[in-house]
Amino acid sequence: MNNIQFTKKYYINRKKTNSVKYQMCKKGDYLPMWIADMDFKCDERVARELSKYIEFGDYGYANIPEDYYKVFINWHKTRNNVTYKQDWIRFSYGAVDAMYQVLYTFSKPNDLIMINTPLYPPFKATIEQTGRKVLSSKMINNNGYFTLDFNDIERKFKTKKVKILMLCSPHNPVGRVYKKGELETLFELCKKYNVLVCSDEVHSDIIMPDQTFIPSLAFKKYHDIIISIVAASKSFSLAVFNHCHIIIPNEKLRNKLIKYQQINHRYSLNAFCCLPTYYNYKYGAQWMDDLNNVVYENYQYFYDNLHQHFEMTNLEGSYLLFLNLGKYNDENSAAKSLEKNCKIIVNPGESFDSQYNNWVRINLATSLANVKKAVNSIKKYYLK
Ligand SMILES: Cc1ncc(COP(=O)(O)O)c(C=O)c1O
Incomplete structure (x- = not known):
């Protein structure tokens, strides 16, 4: 399915819903390209299966589907060539x-926890809120291509x-x-x-077409030091x-995590909330491939039209683009400038690390028409 067909079939108008992303649209004609969720609904079979469950009306205690783990393991094996075992999954x-x-189970108050910034803000927030200490290693930016600073990481590991x-x-x-080489260096x-x-x-x-995602647990050699967080929620x-x-x-x-979950009553699983993951992993492979193409096309459009004027990341994975307004930023925050002048809502760069106030994070998981609208208003205001 191409971008037009996919959008026609799956794009949802969320303006009048309780969508957090669209709440600003109740106050004016804004284009929300912030928070990380998508303007597309899932493959129709998912809603059909969920509706069947709801309509049948049995809302008593339930188990997860018998083949839940099989479906989960198969998705990750097929797409990323990694073999998870049922026992490993919590x-x-x-x-x-x-x-x-993870923080509560495997660290103590005041322990140092490293993150690589700029980074999605809850990483820092969870470390601080659990009474641990954030140790940031800043990534190196080479014209929008960010890499881990291994020298800095090792220096910090050595001295702290x-x-x-x-x-x-x-x-x-x-x-x-x-x-692969970056992950190996890091894990070593x-x-x-x-x-x-x-x-x-x-x-x-x-994952963009020329890229290969390598799950951390694909490296058997490092299994004893790795915990991974995996979900279908962004997908x-x-x-x-x-x-x-x-x-x-x-x-x-x-076993340490299981103990933590037991004593904190975190053991039970919401058997309804696991179903969308289960049905998407079961029926959503083609949808996922098509969605990847949509994101890639949206990214290409954005890049082709604006990269001569603005520094931006070379999108390899996710639908989130990091864009530097640089000299065009006429506020102390590029996000404020975009909101005020272009009516586009984005995530402020400074929320990912204070030095990035000229940057914004833009969500491209929407229709190409919305991306075009954003590009046009950026061009109109900043490049006039
Ligand atoms: C890297 C990353 N982790 C976690 C989350 C939040 O996930 P959840 O809503 O499941 O807590 C997000 C949301 O954008 C994210 O980008």
Whole structure:
């Protein structure tokens, strides 16, 4: 299905719903391109199956579908050539909840937790809110292509006792899909300095055509130091269901998390909220391929029209583009400038790291018509 056909079939007008992304549209004619969810609904079979469940009316205690794990494992094996075992999989109420669980289970108050900035703000927030300490290693920006600073990371590992590295792979907001060599270098350092890795991989289904996503647990050699956070929530826009997986191959680590979940009453799983993940993994492969093409085309349009004037990330994965307004920014925050002058709502760069106030994060998981509208209003105001 091409971009036009996909949009015709799946684009939803969310202006009058309770969508968080569209709340500003009740106040005016804004174009919301911020928060990470999509303007597309899932394959029709998903809604059909969920409707059947709702209409049947049995809302008593329920198990998850018998083949839930099989479907989950098959999706990740087929798409990313990684083999997860059923026993390794634990559940959480969303990816941020998974971060909290990992921090509480595997670190103590005041422990140092490393992140690579700029980064999706809840990484920092969860570390701070759990009483741990943020140790930031800034990424290196080479004309919109961001890389990890291995020298800085090693220096920090060597001189400070870092407990956990909270990795974001693919990276939000810089859109990187890390290469095998980058991940190996990173995991080798973590192993050498006894740092546990928690890899948030919720953007891993949206990968641009020339890229290959490598799950952290594809590296068997590092299984004993890696925990991964995996969900279908970004892939199919299922945020409302709060359903996520924490995957831990190492038995000792896994038992520690199980103990944490038991004593904190986090053991039970919402059997309804797992269904959208299950049905999308079951029926959504073609939809996912088509969606990837839509995001890629949207990105190409945005890039082709604006890259001569603005620095922006080379999108490798996710539908989130990081854009530098630079000298065009006429406010102390580029996001404010875009909102005021172009009526486009984006995430402010400074929320990902304070030095990025000239930058914004733009969500491209919408219709090409919306992307064109955004490009036109940016051109009209800043390049007039
Ligand atoms: C990297 C990353 N992790 C976690 C989340 C939040 O996930 P959840 O809503 O499941 O907590 C997001 C949302 O944008 C994200 O981009």
